[in-house]
Amino acid sequence: MKHISVIELMYYSDGEALLVEMEKPTSYQEATGYVEWTKAMDKEIQSIEKNKTWKLCQLTVGHRPIGLKWVSKLKKYSDGEVVKHKAKLVAKGYVQKKGVDFDEVFAPVARLDTVRLILAMAANRGWQVHHLDVKLAFLRGELEEEVYVKQPEGYEVKGKENHVLRLSKALYGLRRAPRAWNLRLDRCLKKLKFKRCASEQAVYIRGEGKNAIILGVYVDDLIVIGEDSAEIGEFKR
Amino acid sequence: MSDLGLLSYHLGIEVGQYKDFTIVKQTCYAKKILEQFGMGQCNAAKFPMEPGARLHSDNDGQPVDATQYRKVIGCLRYLLHTRPDLAYTVRVASRFMEKPTLMHMQAVKQILRYLKGTIDLRLVYTQEGLKEELVGYSDSDVGGDLVSRRSTGGMAFYLGGSLITWCSQK
Numbered sequence: 001m002k003h004i005s006v007i008e009l010m011y012y013s014d015g016e017a018l019l020v021e022m023e024k025p026t027s028y029q030e031a032t033g034y035v036e037w038t039k040a041m042d043k044e045i046q047s048i049e050k051n052k053t054w055k056l057c058q059l060t061v062g063h064r065p066i067g068l069k070w071v072s073k074l075k076k077y078s079d080g081e082v083v084k085h086k087a088k089l090v091a092k093g094y095v096q097k098k099g100v101d102f103d104e105v106f107a108p109v110a111r112l113d114t115v116r117l118i119l120a121m122a123a124n125r126g127w128q129v130h131h132l133d134v135k136l137a138f139l140r141g142e143l144e145e146e147v148y149v150k151q152p153e154g155y156e157v158k159g160k161e162n163h164v165l166r167l168s169k170a171l172y173g174l175r176r177a178p179r180a181w182n183l184r185l186d187r188c189l190k191k192l193k194f195k196r197c198a199s200e201q202a203v204y205i206r207g208e209g210k211n212a213i214i215l216g217v218y219v220d221d222l223i224v225i226g227e228d229s230a231e232i233g234e235f236k237r
Numbered sequence: 238m239s240d241l242g243l244l245s246y247h248l249g250i251e252v253g254q255y256k257d258f259t260i261v262k263q264t265c266y267a268k269k270i271l272e273q274f275g276m277g278q279c280n281a282a283k284f285p286m287e288p289g290a291r292l293h294s295d296n297d298g299q300p301v302d303a304t305q306y307r308k309v310i311g312c313l314r315y316l317l318h319t320r321p322d323l324a325y326t327v328r329v330a331s332r333f334m335e336k337p338t339l340m341h342m343q344a345v346k347q348i349l350r351y352l353k354g355t356i357d358l359r360l361v362y363t364q365e366g367l368k369e370e371l372v373g374y375s376d377s378d379v380g381g382d383l384v385s386r387r388s389t390g391g392m393a394f395y396l397g398g399s400l401i402t403w404c405s406q407k
Contacts, residue, residue, distance in 0.1 A: 112318045113402040115247065116261065116360070120399035123259040123362035124369055129252065131244035223244055 025072055028154035031087070037072060040087035045155055048089065051139055054149070054165035056157060065148040065164040067092045069173075090173035091149055105175050107182040108201035110216040115223065118203075118216050122225040130224040134185075137220035141170035141180025178219065185217065250318060262359035263319045267352055270312045274349060281354025282347055285326040290344070291383065292329055298338030306337040309345050316352075319360050323348065325391065325405040332407070362399040369397045382407070 025031035031038055048054070059065060068089055075084040110118075122129045134140070148164045149171070157163065170177040186196065189204050194215065197203035204215040213226040244252050253260040271277045313327045326348050333341040377390040393403040 112248070112250075115250075116318075116401045117396060119244075119252065119259055119261060120362045120396045120401050121369070123399060124364060124397045126257075126364055129244040129254060129259070131241040131247065133241050218248065221247060223247065 025070065027070060028152070031070070031072070032154070036085040037087060040072070040085040041070065041089075041154070044087050044089055045152065047136075048139070048171075051136075051169060053139065053169040053171065054167050056151075056160060056163050057166050059148055059164045060146075063146060063148050064095075065150045066095055066174075067150050068152045068171075070153070088172060089152055091171045093173040093175045093177070096175045105179055107178040107219075109218050110200070110202035110223070114200050114203060115216055115218075118214060118223055118225055121214070125227065127225045127227050132222040132224060134220040134222070137181050138170050138172055138177045141177055141182075141184050143167055143170055143174075143176065143180055145176070147174065181220070182217075189215070249315070258361055258363040260359045260361050261319050262357070263316055264356055264359070267316060267356050270309075270316065271349060271353060271356075273312070274309055276346070276349045276353065279350050279353050282350035283354065285323055285348050285351040286329070286344060287347065292333065292341065292344055293384070294333065294336070295338045295340045298340050301337050301339055301342045303334070303337055306342060306345065307334050309349070310334055313345075313348065320358065321360075321393065321400060321403045322355070322358065323352070324403055325389075328405045328407070329389075360400060365398055371396055 025034065025037050028041070031041060068091055071088045071090050073086040073088065075086060119129060121127075147167045149167060150164060151157065151161070167174075170180045174180075190196070192206070194204040194206045194213075197205060202217045204217070206213045206215075210227055213224060216223040243254055245254075246252065249263060249266045251262050251265060253262075268277075271279070310327065310331045313323065314331065317324055317327060326344075330341060330345050330348065371394060373392060373394045375390060375392040377388045379388050380386045381389050387407055389405065389407045391403070391405040394401055
């Protein structure tokens with residue numbers, strides 16, 4: 001993983017310019033000592049635990065735990081002022097092998113032609129186009145297969161250092177994460193009586209005439225059109 | 238789930254919704270492309286390609302940086318999502334990504350100069366064609382390639398007066 005310099009601070013002393021470069025930490029060790037980064041990591045671990053993503057357990061024979069990795073991001077305003085330190089825990093999904101660890105990774109997304117078609121239909125019928133976004137979409141996907149990950153660096157449970165974590169929900173980086181999310185969304189929409197379009201899997205339709213709602217899915221972005229704004233408002237929950 | 242209100246921006250495509258029509262454009266993205274390839278201040282051109290120009294593989298031409306060439310093409314191809322007028326020229330230019338020469342680079346620069354002058358072009362979806370009907374058009378130059386004798390064809394589909402999909406293909 002390459003280091004990307006994020007902040008370049010200039011200190012002037014006695015007319016001499018000194019360039020200090022701070023880097024985004026790529027591991028727990030690098031982050032220790034920086035309060036902001038350790039705080040961000042604590043927060044990420046908390047949200048994962050709240051989400052009930054994993055359970056500590058013994059490794060069953062025949063499974064290999066996948067390593068985890070920290071990816072950190074600095075969110076800045078356009079003038080360079082730092083807004084937020086963000087740490088994301090990702091799985092090293094590249095060690096997963098097709099046929100062994102997973103089979104299907106395909107997840108449909110709406111083609112841009114479809115998006116344009118939806119927009120054209122909405123314009124033609126005088127409907128409004130609404131936009132919904134799902135937060136932390138991939139973390140909501142439920143995994144069907146057994147996936148074990150190593151304990152994240154710096155957050156090992158004392159006395160159980162050699163235990164692993166069994167995932168029940170997806171993490172970023174897993175090969176099946178997009179599909180797991182899509183399946184969950186599909187089930188959820190079908191429960192809401194949406195029908196999946198046979199020729200374009202990323203389009204869902206519910207109702208007819210006045211109550212019709214058409215939905216285009218692009219991973220975690222949903223484009224919603226319908227005549228009745230009350231119906232849409234209700235769908236938005 | 239968070240509600241972002243009316244759709245205004247999706248995958249780099251700007252959407253504007255008004256009372257009787259909707260616009261779809263990529264002006265911001267186009268500006269970014271021009272800046273990225275140092276064409277932000279260039280003079281605008283009237284045509285995306287010289288009329289009657291016949292690009293060929295140009296085996297003896299002076300080679301240019303192929304990576305850079307492919308980058309430009311890649312960016313331009315994403316722009317095609319709202320710019321049917323560029324479909325043909327970009328498609329032609331992308332045939333030479335393997336070994337681009339000065340001649341091809343000049344053709345691409347011409348496209349960028351044309352883009353500079355037409356940066357605000359957009360698709361407009363109106364309410365006038367009330368009948369929701371799919372209408373398609375197609376054409377072909379019948380063996381337009383002088384060497385391989387293969388044709389370049391194009392098609393465009395409208396839904397009740399709104400252009401929704403198009404393509405140009407050899």
